[in-house]
Each structure stands twice: as structure tokens, then as C-alpha cells.
Amino acid sequence: MIRVVLPAHLRLLANINGEVQLDLSPPVTPRRIVDEIERCYPALRGTIRDVQTQQRRAYVRFFACREDVSFADPDQPVAPPVAAGEEPFIILGAISGG
Amino acid sequence: MSSVRVLVGTRKGAFILSSDGKRQNWQVDGPYFGGWEIYHLKGSAVNPNRIYASQASEWFGQVMHRSDDGGKTWQTIGNEFVYRGEVGTHQWFDGSIKPWAFRRVWHVEPSPTDADTVFAGVEDAAIFRSTDGGQTWEELSGLRRHGTSADWHPGAGGLCLHTILLDPHHAQRMFVAISAVGAFRSEDGGESWKPINRGLKSDYIPDPEAEFGHCVHRIAMHPARPQVLFMQKHWDVLRSDDAGDHWYEISGNLPSDFGFVVAVHAHEPDTVYVVPIKSDSEHYPPEGKLRVYRSRTGGNEWEALSNGLPQQNCYVNVLRDAMAVDELDPCGVYFGTTGGQVYVSPDGGDHWQAIVHDLPAVLSVEVQTLP
Numbered sequence: 001m002i003r004v005v006l007p008a009h010l011r012l013l014a015n016i017n018g019e020v021q022l023d024l025s026p027p028v029t030p031r032r033i034v035d036e037i038e039r040c041y042p043a044l045r046g047t048i049r050d051v052q053t054q055q056r057r058a059y060v061r062f063f064a065c066r067e068d069v070s071f072a073d074p075d076q077p078v079a080p081p082v083a084a085g086e087e088p089f090i091i092l093g094a095i096s097g098g
Numbered sequence: 099m100s101s102v103r104v105l106v107g108t109r110k111g112a113f114i115l116s117s118d119g120k121r122q123n124w125q126v127d128g129p130y131f132g133g134w135e136i137y138h139l140k141g142s143a144v145n146p147n148r149i150y151a152s153q154a155s156e157w158f159g160q161v162m163h164r165s166d167d168g169g170k171t172w173q174t175i176g177n178e179f180v181y182r183g184e185v186g187t188h189q190w191f192d193g194s195i196k197p198w199a200f201r202r203v204w205h206v207e208p209s210p211t212d213a214d215t216v217f218a219g220v221e222d223a224a225i226f227r228s229t230d231g232g233q234t235w236e237e238l239s240g241l242r243r244h245g246t247s248a249d250w251h252p253g254a255g256g257l258c259l260h261t262i263l264l265d266p267h268h269a270q271r272m273f274v275a276i277s278a279v280g281a282f283r284s285e286d287g288g289e290s291w292k293p294i295n296r297g298l299k300s301d302y303i304p305d306p307e308a309e310f311g312h313c314v315h316r317i318a319m320h321p322a323r324p325q326v327l328f329m330q331k332h333w334d335v336l337r338s339d340d341a342g343d344h345w346y347e348i349s350g351n352l353p354s355d356f357g358f359v360v361a362v363h364a365h366e367p368d369t370v371y372v373v374p375i376k377s378d379s380e381h382y383p384p385e386g387k388l389r390v391y392r393s394r395t396g397g398n399e400w401e402a403l404s405n406g407l408p409q410q411n412c413y414v415n416v417l418r419d420a421m422a423v424d425e426l427d428p429c430g431v432y433f434g435t436t437g438g439q440v441y442v443s444p445d446g447g448d449h450w451q452a453i454v455h456d457l458p459a460v461l462s463v464e465v466q467t468l469p
Contacts, residue, residue, distance in 0.1 A: 009158060012131075012133065013131075013134075045177070046160065047158035051177070051178050057158060059157040093157045
């Protein structure tokens, strides 16, 4: 199972406790992860990426295995530990200072 | 016995304040959608238990909600606001050209005759309609395609369509207002639009009496007399007696005619309320005294209402969607502040009390009068 960590605001919106577990066959890519999240949790449609453009929202980042993969090709497979469920795919909202 | 339900949108969630018809003792429920910016909530007059809410965020975009049980539970509804046809462009602050881009829903306006029909005013300025309870939205693109729109440009708050008024006497007549653009009227249910800004004078635009470019902050009407409109502009309080064809100033003896809100008494079409703000650079009440001003003569002659409101060291603002009236007798008047207070006057403005003191900054206040 693919493990996904969502920001608190989105967990609240979709009534999710803890990590999300996704059953995805290979290849596991950022685009397919977000596709599956939106399928399983329709309330999150449009919150991680724009519905029309499919562009990741500017204040949302993707982390995997301690690397920022926000700007990686969304159709390239994620790191093997994420695909194996050993590490989570982290979707993060930008920190707001002040 | 009648009761009221006050719907409050704030920077960090929504709150529902409930009371019986005396409006002295209040139950506070919320926050709903805690941590999220709730621009506006409004209930259907046809089915008061149906409430629409706009939740917007710079981080996670636009989310729309609907409750069918008076706000106890909520479900997400459609959040796809797609401009119809060719997107087109408008001006940007620096004179460059920008394509229209959806950012957020500022205002939801349920139909007075059909609980499944609701309108949404959005940024970048456009009006959308849903006829299926908010599941899907379709732009009424005649407004955005108005011949002047390529020259519209945003104010500091964005190119937002923030006011939608539906004429209860003429089913096809609607009014909208857009910041830094002006007011428009449709006579065909939103298919086509006409600017209605004659009489507005704005010294901050090259031609102070231009057809558009005026920063209208809010328009209000009384449902029994919908051809009479009241406007709080960036500066100036104005009135029209012919559905917006002509406007004239009614600022009269106000201490400042800058402000954001304007509301009309539920039973007295010539009783109008505004909250003067010191200036466009100092968004707080003159002299640090929070005062609502009431005119019982349809404008020009204003009296300060301060009983129960802070009269020293008060530096809050009252935003454009944050004032409303109930339909009880005597009429209740409500407003919320950027300091997190929501005030009620159960007697038309003579006496005020804070329902809550310490909410997040209030963005919108709407009232439902329940049987």
C-alpha cells in the first residue's frame, strides 16, 4: 500500500485521520497518487492541483524520501521506498509565518 | 415563536449564532471548517435549512459546501468554476494584460424562488449560476464579455464580483457590483448586462465620471421597493431611484463617507444603515469610535448609533458583506468586525450588544429569520 501524508487542512476537509493508504499498481507516479486521492476523497478534488490545468497549487509541495519532488515530472515513478510503502509520499502546505 | 440564525464567515472558520426572537441570549456553534477562510455563507429563503458556504484558501483553492439541515452537517459540492468560451483578458495593476483566472467565490446568492438555484460572484470578476444545488456551475458569461471588460482592472482587493441582488418583482432583473469596475444590471436573467454608474464620481480614476472604473463596495435594496438602490462606494454613499440608471449622493452629514457596508431596514424602505470608516488609507472608525449611522429619510440626514458600541480606542473595520438585517419586528441589525466581534441591535439600531467578542476576523454576516 502506498502511504500518503496530507496536510491537516485537507485531512479535516476529507475527514481523514492519520495517513492515507492507497492501493496502486505500478508505476506509482505523483499524478496517479493525486488521481487516486481525488477518486477516494472527492472533497479534495481541486485542492491539491487545479482541476482545469492539473497544475500543482503554488503553495503545495510534494516530498518523498527527504527530497522535494514538487518539480519532478508527475509521470515519473516515485522513489522505490515510496512505491513499496516503506516511506510516505508527503503532500505539504506551505508554512505561513507571522 | 420566531428565531434567528446568524451565519458568520471568518478568516478561520464559520460560526452559527442562534437566538429566539428576543435576541438577548445566544447559542454559539462552531467553528465549522476550522482553520479555513470562509468568505460567505447564505441560506435559501425557500428552504432555510439549506445553506451554501464558500471556503477559499490561497493554499488549497476553492471549496464549496452545502448544508441541508441548518448548518449541523455539511457536504462538499461542486467547485469547478470554468469561464465559458473564450477566456479573454483584463488589465493588471502595472498596465499589463492578464487572462481571466478564477481565484475564489466572494459571495453566494440563493434564488428567492428555487432552493436548487444559487448564484456565485467570483474573482476574477464573473457570475456563475447553479441549478442543481451547487453541484455544477455555469458562467453567465455576458457580463465578462461586456464590451468594456478588456479594460477592467483589479483594485487592491482583487477583481472581485462581491454583490448580487435579485429583484423580487422582476424575475429576470439582477444587479451586480465589481470592485474597481462598478455596478451592472441585467434584465434577462444574467444573459446580458448594462453598466449602471451614471452619477458616480471617483476622483481616483482619470475620468471621474467614466462609464466604469468606480470602486463600488456594496449595494443594497429593500425587497418591497427594488427600484431604489443604496450604494456604499469607495468614497460616497449614493442612492438611485430608477434601478441604477442615475445615482445621486446622499452622504449628507456623515463624519466620513468612506466605508464598506450598507443595509436597509426590513420594514422601512427609507431607513438605511452604514458604518463610516475614516478613510481609504485608515480602515477604522473615525475618532476610534465605532458608530453605525442610520438615516430614516433615505439618506442625507444621518444619526449616530453608539449605545452599546465601543466609543474609545476602537480600530476595527467592517467589511462589505458583514452587515445584515433580520425580518422580525422590531427589525434586528447585525454586523461583524475585523476584530472578531459580532454585534446585534434587536431594536433597529437604538441599542447594541456584542453576541461574541473574540472570533477570528469577520468576513461576512448573514441572518436567517426562522418561523
